[in-house]
Amino acid sequence: MPTVLSVLTPRSLKTEYAAQPLGVDVPRPRFSWVAVAPGYGATQTAYQILVASAPELLTPESADVWDSGQVESARTFGIEYDGPAAARTRYHWTVRLWSPDEVGEWAEPSWFETGLLDEGFGAAQWIGGTTDSAPLLRRGFVVDGTVRRARLYASGLGYADLRLNGQAVSDAVLDPGFTAYDRTVLYVTHDVTSLVRAGDNVVGAELGRGFFGLTSVNVWRWHDAPWTADPRLIARLVVEYDDGRVDEVVTDGTWRITGGPTLSDSLYTGETYDARRALPGWDAPGFDDSAWSAATVVEAPDGELTAQAHEPIRVIETVDPVEVTEVRPGVWIVDFGRTVAGWTRLTTTAPAGTTISLTHGETVADGNVAAWNVHVDGDRIQRDEYIAAGTGVETWEPRFSYKGFRYVQVEGAAADVQLRVVNSDVSSVTRFASTQAPYEQFEQAMRRTILSNLHGIPTDTPYFEKNGWTGDAQVGAPTMLATLDLARFFTKWLGDIRDSQADSGQLPVIVPTSGWGFTDLSPATEWPTVYPFLLREMYRWYGDERLLREHWDSLTRYLAWELDRVEDGLSVSVLGDWLPPGFGSGPAPEDRRLTGTAYLYRALVVAAEIGELIGQPNEYRKAAEGLADGLNRTFLDREAGRYRSADDPDYRQTSNAVPLAFGIVPDEFVERVAAGLAADVEARGFHLNTGCLGVGVLLPVLTAHGYGDVATKVALQRSYPSWGYWFDLGADTMWEKWEDDSRSRNHYFQGTVVQWIFENVAGLRVVDAGSERIVVRPDARDEVDSASIRTETIRGRVAVSWKKTGRVLSLDVQVPVGTTAEVQVPSERAADVDAVPRAFAGTPTYGEGYTVYTVGAGQWSFTSRSAS
Template structure:
């Protein structure tokens, strides 16, 4: 008996926002018998699960295809429309020619296939800091069947509907060369809407789009927002709620935010109900409609950055009066969650570092202060309303130790928790052996890697945080053995393409404005190595086709500069 399981579309399980007209389908085989293999398959794709249950594939029926192929089969059915959901299943034939049962039903959902389908306009606030809030109210009539929010908030966004945060992603969307491409994200928000009046709100942070502090400032412009809310009703009606000049904006409680320097938050400036219907927003300002900041919008098809783990404090010391050092036991990337009760106006300062001086005080030297001229620092000003819980939104840090100052009493270990944050790539492999030293080396390597997965492969989570090509290609195989990395590396290869130097050759760093010029041979070879690894480990020929011209150009460049070759 052979079974098809783990159905994927473009490497993803049940994805939203696939903006490719011919997405690729894959599955995994499972059998209790040795020596089994697939000899044929049949795919059915339908517009409803009811049709699929009756084996009525109104979108695509491959018929029986004699093939051992189980991955990257391009959809070749009827043309698909934007935001359409496609249900599919597969049956396979085994080595003896016996057919399997049908797989479980899976689905994928399309993104925007034609640029002219964007009705939303880009908007911005008069100032970037304090971080701006945006809001609008809109009606929803009865019979709502499906609602999708398509959003691009540059640099980072948080989306709210009727006071509820949408999604678990943080530091979203992923970093790109924004002037060439920017990612929109699709959210299913059906469950957050109700009949009658509704409220939508967005908070924008600077992110990498408006990084104006370190390296002399490398901003693409002040934060901008694009949002298209699509409402579909049971009677066939369809309505759009889009960003335009009818939206309003107001400064929020995030006073300052920078991916390197940290975040400052004043809870006294919070506006209750700011993302709900019924707020008196007469004191809010009109937004500005601005030109598009990017050449093209693409759906984000890599796992988002998420909070993936919480670390407790393992030690709390006070090397000086009023100075408290929290030790989380190991280095990681993320931030600290603060739980505090203090009078209104009390400002708690948190500084982050990897090591301590001999006297037990914080030593930020290894975090690159000599280069960035900033110490990773968050500040929270209390509103004085009982126990307050806060964590930053638009920054992250590389650290083990946190220095707390400004607290008017004696803090306890549970006042801070370490929040581990990285691109949420699913695990794909594990390692364990009888030698505990090797096990520890492997665990250390894993922690090092996940501390440097933040939509790009960074060199470190504090000082540079750049996508150096050399660091990327030497770690590619290691990451593939341990995580599901194909969407991540596919995205990064496009970052290399959008960062090419004048001769069409890779730069040292991609993406971003800090490219450091044309890459040396040992760095630029990433454009050859990474596509090869994706083919070698995932059987992906499309990635070779896509990047072959740049790969070829790079090899020819190496031949031209080689001496004695």
């Protein structure tokens, strides 16, 4: 390949996956950037990082904190800072890059600011007190100079609405994030410099219960968790003056407390707010709090206080109704036209004492919004109540609970309502388009479903449970990571998994947990084996070696527990392929040891890979081989060339697709097992019979073994059971069940067809090490004329776009610096493919109906004159 001179420009500078993060608690935070260059084949050969106390000092001659020097390396992420790290300090940094022949310019400076580190909360104490409603806490203080910087470090459990001088200190909601509070408690850093003022000031907080102090009795025993207690707050406000003085305001017994207007709040039942009890100005100077009580110093939670590093939950969008219907006098049903997670904002002019109820649900039945939950005691589910003050136009929205819904039933008085879409504020990284409209519809629905289930943890449903089911994330993680930037989000949840581990090494089926899920619906191998799988996926997408090292000990303890209970080469599981068609209330009828063993096999294989990556010798591959032998010995019908169990009422697609997908099938049986799978799908009229475990692997397996046309017919099926069936019924999100009476209609674990759409229809597959290698192979082209995908990886933008006209296929590929792409162009022979620019494309190889090019950074175009 000819050489080319390219000047590399570093862009998108980040620290610990975040742009300009506040409150970094990592002693050696990691830097990353995206290297950008024109032309073809550009590579980074070295970098130099400067860190300084001020941006104007970022030169090699004056950088006063750290200079990495010229480091010979192609790495663009995961580079550890090796300078001093003082608490509560802002550090500015920049980087320049070398290509083989030139050195580039310094990047536009960025910065990161450390949190409390080992300094902690100092004299601050946890405070609270007994109140008859959600507590309000306040403390006055005086500012007597010009403020250079002010930071509020705070944790309010379960949630804190923090205020300073009458204003919110942040646009985050439902903050801080949910954790196993007996292991970890998150605090948040807020820049409040612009909110403090000369003279009198007031800092305040209203506290909600969240999962920390939940009182609604429920089957998961959140009301009886080891940490359960009334709300409490710890805070440290640090005010730095231009003259060098530093003042602090900390939580202690001098704070004042009273019960506020939020009479009750529950994540399951909603909130009741009595506007007549509102105290205007309570969070601002000049308010008389003499009738309030002194706050009580309360017991600290057992969890270690740690800076919150993942994205906060925010109100993402405000949506007006598409239809409002008065179904009977004084009762209105509001349709927002989409199924989401969040809440409603109410505006009314009702008389004082009028109670307006807002009942949220995903469906309407018999003239009412359906809102029920057999897992939570009582008949009040997802219902907010607002008691009017009668002061004119009143506007209110909840702050300590969220709901899953499309419809809202308004009763008590007329009111205008708006939908507030609420989820973790993660970035979208992928755009997909296709001439096959259902594919776009599925992708958009899956995206909305995933976002609806991101609230500090990956949940199963925003309506019913709000639990972090490990099996859901297991099957959904590849699609989730391909759709959104979840580096920080999943790093946090992996910490939750570690925190939830029992002394025995066992992991529960929900994370975090109150203790439920170790014996309840457990052991279920297919669920907590998400632990090694997700670690490996984080390495695939982000090249995160630190995560692998940090979790290795906990991972090995978990796998030891799993291996210790293997019987006759099989893993016992009680859940299996959850919710296949016709079994809408539980698992499929096949022997669950089949899927349990298969998932443990994959977990051991990826754990072996993790060990190899970080230099930890292990015997996991040998253990995996033993499981494969046990599974094949017990379930492979060698005469029929299929997997079956004595419990099967008929052919089970999951039982055959999963062993194929995980590489368990002996080589001499692969072709027969795949053919049998395709034949069964066709015999069912191109319908699936898989639950959540099989649905994500069925279409990729069919396509990989030459049955892409069969996979396409399943994907585009419109009759039950299928995705098209849902959408013909009016779905706009993915459902929990294939049946039309699906309990949850915002459930991503059956929507993993989108992974196949990305990888096989659009043809983009991220292979390894933070997108260091990608494969472009659009091998599911039936019934579609074009498709495109654009993804912002940790190395930069990857894009694939193809279009076919007759037998001519045009394929465009964008490859970032640091990535190598194996581009497989559909063709009958290599001579039928043209590459532009040919001079840089190298010599292709040919095999199995594809001409294969290996290319580096650049914009590449390929034309095939013989694509089928």
